[in-house]
Amino acid sequence: MPLPSITGLPGVSADHIALGSISQMQFEPQRVSNFLLLIAPPSGSRGGGTEPAASDRGNQNIIALSVIDFPMPEETTEPIELAYGNEFRYVAGKTKFSDEALRVVDYIDADTATILMNWRKLVYNPGPSDTPFVQGGVGYAYQYKTRGRVNWMGPHGGTVRSWILHGLWPMRIKYGGGNMAASDKNVIEVTFKVDRITLDEAVSNELASEAAG
Numbered sequence: 001m002p003l004p005s006i007t008g009l010p011g012v013s014a015d016h017i018a019l020g021s022i023s024q025m026q027f028e029p030q031r032v033s034n035f036l037l038l039i040a041p042p043s044g045s046r047g048g049g050t051e052p053a054a055s056d057r058g059n060q061n062i063i064a065l066s067v068i069d070f071p072m073p074e075e076t077t078e079p080i081e082l083a084y085g086n087e088f089r090y091v092a093g094k095t096k097f098s099d100e101a102l103r104v105v106d107y108i109d110a111d112t113a114t115i116l117m118n119w120r121k122l123v124y125n126p127g128p129s130d131t132p133f134v135q136g137g138v139g140y141a142y143q144y145k146t147r148g149r150v151n152w153m154g155p156h157g158g159t160v161r162s163w164i165l166h167g168l169w170p171m172r173i174k175y176g177g178g179n180m181a182a183s184d185k186n187v188i189e190v191t192f193k194v195d196r197i198t199l200d201e202a203v204s205n206e207l208a209s210e211a212a213g
Helices: 014-019 054-066 112-123 201-212
Strands: 035-038 067-069 075-084 087-097 100-105 146-153 159-174 187-193 196-199
Touching (some): 054 067, 054 100, 087 196, 100 112, 112 159
Antiparallel strands (some): 067 100, 159 187
16 A cells, blocks of 8 residues: 655655665665675784784685674663753763674684684683783783774675774684584684774765766
């Protein structure tokens, strides 16, 4: 059943979504499986928060191909409460981003677990060796923090939106577990801390120009 007409547009119905457009508006849904997570675990020798070094890109590709799922971090601004008379008013306070867990397949030949374990050891070294630093030691932030990306792709495979994950590091890791009664793959779960996320405006502006052209 069509809805009442919108100013300047005819009556709206589900058929308009199926057709793909009303005037210049498009209605192609973003598919949740059409994304690429790009995280290059740092080697510990370069400054954190930068784009991955060439030597780190091999591990980046392994993680990208191991991904099962990764929720986007939630952005929340804490309110500041102001009391006056019998009422309250609220203004924006500090903003933080949620911790989110990446789940990956534990590939044996690609050694996904070791790649993630070595990154985690840059945060805290449980031993038994003194590599990369003394057992029980904690690394410098520049050694373990990095920058990642979540690229969302359209149905043809091109990137339509790119989010940058700033100050990314593994605060928790779980290496899965055995189950004699199951027939399934082992899954590794890594919970990440992130300083902030931003939209890569260069990618968005490029797409806007293509649509306008």
